[in-house]
Amino acid sequence: MSAPAEPTVLQVTDLSISFTTQGGRAAPREVVHHVGFTLERGRVLALVGESGSGKSVTAMATLRLLPNTAQIEGSVRLGSEELLSAPAERLRRVRGGLIGTVFQEPMGALNPVFTIGDQIAESLLAHHRGLDRPAARRRVHELLDLVAVTDPARVARSFPHELSGGQLQRAMIAMAISNNPQALIADEPTTALDVTVQAEILALLRDLKDRLGMAVLLITHDMGVVADIADDVAVMRDGQIVERADVLSVFKAPQHDYTKALLAAVPRLPSLRIAEPAPAHVRHPARQGVAAAVEDATIIYRGRGRHQVRAAESVTLHIAPGEVVGLVGESGSGKSTVGRALAGLVQLASGRAVLAGVDLSEASRRTLREVRAKLGIVFQDPASSLNPRHTIERSIGEPLDLHQQLSAAQRHARVLELLDAVQLDRALAGRLPHELSGGQRQRVAIARAISTNPDLLIADEPTSALDVSVQARILALFGRLQADFGFACLFISHDLAVVGEVTSRVAVMYRGSVVEEGPTDQTLTAPTHPYTRRLLAAAPVPDPVEQRRRREAWLALQQADAAAA
Amino acid sequence: MRVARFLGGRLIGMIIVLLIITFITYAIFYVLPSNPAQLSCGRPCTPDRLAQAKTFMGYDHPWWQQFLQYTRGIFFGRTFGAGPAAIDCSAPCFGYSFRLSTPVTQLILDRIPVTFSIAIGAAILWLVLGVSTGVISALRRGTAIDRLLMSISMAGVSAPAYLVGLLGILLFGFTLNMVPIGGYVPLTESPVDWLWHLILPWCVLAFINAAIYTRLTRGQMLEVMTEDYIRTARAKGLSETRTIGRHALRNVLIPVATVFGLDLGGLLGGAVITEKVFSMQGLGALLLDAVGNLDLPVIVGVTLFSAFVIILANFVVDVSYGVLDPRARTGTR
Numbered sequence: 001m002s003a004p005a006e007p008t009v010l011q012v013t014d015l016s017i018s019f020t021t022q023g024g025r026a027a028p029r030e031v032v033h034h035v036g037f038t039l040e041r042g043r044v045l046a047l048v049g050e051s052g053s054g055k056s057v058t059a060m061a062t063l064r065l066l067p068n069t070a071q072i073e074g075s076v077r078l079g080s081e082e083l084l085s086a087p088a089e090r091l092r093r094v095r096g097g098l099i100g101t102v103f104q105e106p107m108g109a110l111n112p113v114f115t116i117g118d119q120i121a122e123s124l125l126a127h128h129r130g131l132d133r134p135a136a137r138r139r140v141h142e143l144l145d146l147v148a149v150t151d152p153a154r155v156a157r158s159f160p161h162e163l164s165g166g167q168l169q170r171a172m173i174a175m176a177i178s179n180n181p182q183a184l185i186a187d188e189p190t191t192a193l194d195v196t197v198q199a200e201i202l203a204l205l206r207d208l209k210d211r212l213g214m215a216v217l218l219i220t221h222d223m224g225v226v227a228d229i230a231d232d233v234a235v236m237r238d239g240q241i242v243e244r245a246d247v248l249s250v251f252k253a254p255q256h257d258y259t260k261a262l263l264a265a266v267p268r269l270p271s272l273r274i275a276e277p278a279p280a281h282v283r284h285p286a287r288q289g290v291a292a293a294v295e296d297a298t299i300i301y302r303g304r305g306r307h308q309v310r311a312a313e314s315v316t317l318h319i320a321p322g323e324v325v326g327l328v329g330e331s332g333s334g335k336s337t338v339g340r341a342l343a344g345l346v347q348l349a350s351g352r353a354v355l356a357g358v359d360l361s362e363a364s365r366r367t368l369r370e371v372r373a374k375l376g377i378v379f380q381d382p383a384s385s386l387n388p389r390h391t392i393e394r395s396i397g398e399p400l401d402l403h404q405q406l407s408a409a410q411r412h413a414r415v416l417e418l419l420d421a422v423q424l425d426r427a428l429a430g431r432l433p434h435e436l437s438g439g440q441r442q443r444v445a446i447a448r449a450i451s452t453n454p455d456l457l458i459a460d461e462p463t464s465a466l467d468v469s470v471q472a473r474i475l476a477l478f479g480r481l482q483a484d485f486g487f488a489c490l491f492i493s494h495d496l497a498v499v500g501e502v503t504s505r506v507a508v509m510y511r512g513s514v515v516e517e518g519p520t521d522q523t524l525t526a527p528t529h530p531y532t533r534r535l536l537a538a539a540p541v542p543d544p545v546e547q548r549r550r551r552e553a554w555l556a557l558q559q560a561d562a563a564a565a
Numbered sequence: 566m567r568v569a570r571f572l573g574g575r576l577i578g579m580i581i582v583l584l585i586i587t588f589i590t591y592a593i594f595y596v597l598p599s600n601p602a603q604l605s606c607g608r609p610c611t612p613d614r615l616a617q618a619k620t621f622m623g624y625d626h627p628w629w630q631q632f633l634q635y636t637r638g639i640f641f642g643r644t645f646g647a648g649p650a651a652i653d654c655s656a657p658c659f660g661y662s663f664r665l666s667t668p669v670t671q672l673i674l675d676r677i678p679v680t681f682s683i684a685i686g687a688a689i690l691w692l693v694l695g696v697s698t699g700v701i702s703a704l705r706r707g708t709a710i711d712r713l714l715m716s717i718s719m720a721g722v723s724a725p726a727y728l729v730g731l732l733g734i735l736l737f738g739f740t741l742n743m744v745p746i747g748g749y750v751p752l753t754e755s756p757v758d759w760l761w762h763l764i765l766p767w768c769v770l771a772f773i774n775a776a777i778y779t780r781l782t783r784g785q786m787l788e789v790m791t792e793d794y795i796r797t798a799r800a801k802g803l804s805e806t807r808t809i810g811r812h813a814l815r816n817v818l819i820p821v822a823t824v825f826g827l828d829l830g831g832l833l834g835g836a837v838i839t840e841k842v843f844s845m846q847g848l849g850a851l852l853l854d855a856v857g858n859l860d861l862p863v864i865v866g867v868t869l870f871s872a873f874v875i876i877l878a879n880f881v882v883d884v885s886y887g888v889l890d891p892r893a894r895t896g897t898r
Contacts, residue, residue, distance in 0.1 A: 060796075063800060065796055065799060065800055088805075092802050092803070092804060093802060094802070095799065095800050095801065095802040096800060096801035096802030096803075097802055100801075101797070101800040101801070103793055103796070103797060103800075105793060108792065108793035108794065109793040109794055109796070109797045110794055110797065111794040111797075111798070111812050111815075111816070112794070112816070112890070112891070112892055113815050113816060113819075113889065113890060113891060114812075114815075122801070122803065123801040123802070126801060126802045126803050126804075126807075127802055159891040159892070161891070161892050172797075175797075175801060176801075178801075
């Protein structure tokens with residue numbers, strides 16, 4: 001590659017984007033206002049913001065990848081060339097040729113009916129007409145090798161559904177860099193991935209950026225990711241860039257109030273001591289009694305024929321009354337399955353699940369129903385866990401109808417009380433879920449879960465679908481409710497920092513087994529199991545200096561593991 | 566290996582379903598209070614001759630024995646009556662029409678070319694027509710073209726076959742005198758006349774059926790075009806033609822193939838109304854004729870044959886699913 005002397009690769013100035021709605025009859029709604037930034041060779045610019053800030057729309061507008069209803073004004077210059085007015089054929093050559101793109105959800109971003117190899121080859125052939133098939137295939141294998149997938153030949157032959165999220169995102173990156181682009185646009189490239197995989201993908205992006213001399217535009221909502229990989233930061237809010245600085249200044253001395261609020265809202269992990277030996281366990285005073293427990297539980301999901309998955313293997317977990325226990329692990333570790341077992345929603349292959357003194361697997365339907373009154377569940381995505389056609393009042397009141405005999409007036413009064421408890425306006429009772437924001441919906445889901453005064457609350461990733469500032473408020477609310485109502489809670493999450501904030505004891509699951517369990521502060525600062533250490537080391541913290549230290553520690557761990565293997 | 570197991574399992578399933586259908590059809594038509602022996606015993610019908618006819622046709626046994634005989638006949642053939650007057654019905658024997666003095670199998674085989682000519686030609690026409698108009702409609706969503714196509718397809722969905730058929734004959738046959746108004750010429754006799762006679766029925770069937778495909782394709786297309794992988798295809802610099810023709814269409818065709826297989830299967834069993842309207846002697850006409858004359862063996866035979874074709878079509882759809890959609894190949898994952 002010949003390195004151009006000019007460091008500026010892409011210059012965006014005065015970019016405004018508006019969307020027309022209802023077939024053009026309504027006035028266009030402007031969602032991005034006069035945004036400008038510059039991408040430079042070998043540097044990563046992070047465009048940070050919460051949902052609705054316009055960061056993704058801005059990134060897509062640079063390549064005119066927005067639907068026809070979007071109107072883009074301003075200027076996007078690649079070198080000396082204006083992209084916004086470029087003819088379609090020229091734009092086609094820029095897309096995938098000079099600017100590569102990586103998207104959030106690799107499973108959705110790759111076509112399910114073509115092999116990975118075909119899709120990467122297609123990208124090559126779109127820009128090199130003369131390339132023959134065997135040469136394209138060789139290049140595909142080279143690219144897959146470059147992004148360090150295991151067994152490039154097999155990955156090239158595979159269809160998307162046959163690969164893991166991490167492998168797919170590597171393949172996606174291979175596709176994006178297949179024509180040696182000058183710039184790479186990565187739209188939330190690690191958001192759908194587990195934290196250990198995220199660390200690997202970020203390391204890969206950093207490495208490729210240096211090797212290929214690319215400019216990178218990274219869209220993210222995660223301050224940890226920003227701290228890990230960004231050189232420069234632009235903070236977006238409501239379609240405007242409110243702060244722009246290099247990464248160290250943003251974290252050390254944020255200027256804008258919004259940036260400060262955003263940073264303050266990020267839950268932080270206690271400082272990690274990876275290298276030090278674990279101190280002898282200090283026993284916390286054990287709480288009396290058991291609100292809920294799984295004992296030696298093994299859960300097997302059966303597929304077609306003899307295909308089966310052992311989702312949980314001899315899992316034992318006790319939750320004392322009023323205790324908040326965290327259950328952490330990556331996707332597929334079996335943490336949600338354990339939650340389901342406690343709710344009596346899955347059959348155990350062996351072992352038992354006990355709720356309020358009742359063995360769920362032996363209970364009759366009727367007892368099960370009675371016991372479930374002592375249980376509340378909050379799910380990850382409030383948009384899909386609330387019936388879209390039921391009013392808020394009906395959703396919250398439903399458990400009351402099932403488990404308590406209340407008159408209509410009593411029920412109504414109770415629903416209003418619950419709305420107060422989760423700090424929602426009483427006027428929302430008659431609304432439908434789509435009229436509420438994500439945070440409000442999750443409050444409704446919490447109100448529903450605590451409506452029968454449960455002994456146990458199962459919260460399965462309750463804040464994962466929410467913005468970080470909303471998450472902070474929901475977690476605060478959760479803490480207050482827990483103190484007021486005194487329910488025990490199983491808090492399932494992949495986010496170690498969140499678990500660190502709300503739980504007193506934590507269990508770590510890995511491939512269906514609990515590998516480590518102990519008091520939260522101790523487990524998260526001085527983990528004993530290698531997997532917990534890897535998990536903790538991979539979680540990025542919102543502090544560039546600290547994150548650099550952690551990243552090196554993580555790399556050392558990776559190498560140690562590789563050497564041991 | 567996995568493929569062989571899948572096909573084997575499917576094949577066994579098909580045979581079981583066919584046996585059940587045979588049983589139900591047989592039961593419905595033969596247990597009903599109608600008497601085929603009475604119909605064919607002639608006049609004057611003495612009790613003696615009636616009993617004779619019954620024995621000859623095999624109706625003197627309890628119904629379940631009759632069913633077993635019938636089923637055995639399908640696999641091994643059977644003989645009606647005995648002695649010099651015996652009628653031999655070789656396997657696969659789907660019964661014997663005493664009214665037409667012909668084995669049902671032969672009757673069906675004679676009509677297959679007609680029905681298959683109509684069905685296959687029409688199906689190809691409507692598939693091409695339906696999918697292309699659906700794609701155009703989706704890509705030009707909200708424009709005059711979209712609205713026009715949707716209006717026409719609405720008319721196609723709601724119009725009954727006999728009406729469209731008769732209007733077609735009136736316009737193109739009588740008024741414009743462009744095509745013959747009915748009848749069928751075998752392909753082997755004169756390919757040009759064969760085509761000429763089939764054009765109108767094809768167009769009529771295609772018009773009615775394409776409407777459904779236009780709507781299905783349009784809906785699927787609109788959905789697929791919002792998928793992330795379409796954006797990926799554009800982002801890697803593919804032309805719009807290639808993005809739509811390769812990435813979108815392949816995914817759109819998966820549900821379309823399902824419906825198409827079933828529709829074609831249904832039509833291969835006989836396009837009753839169309840055949841009647843165009844005076845073509847296909848399976849549909851045979852069935853209609855048999856119903857009119859209470860020719861039970863023919864009714865049962867044609868019904869079974871239709872069921873067989875539909876099940877076969879189902880099987881082909883299942884196999885094509887595996888070809889079109891790699892996710893269906895590996896089963897659950």
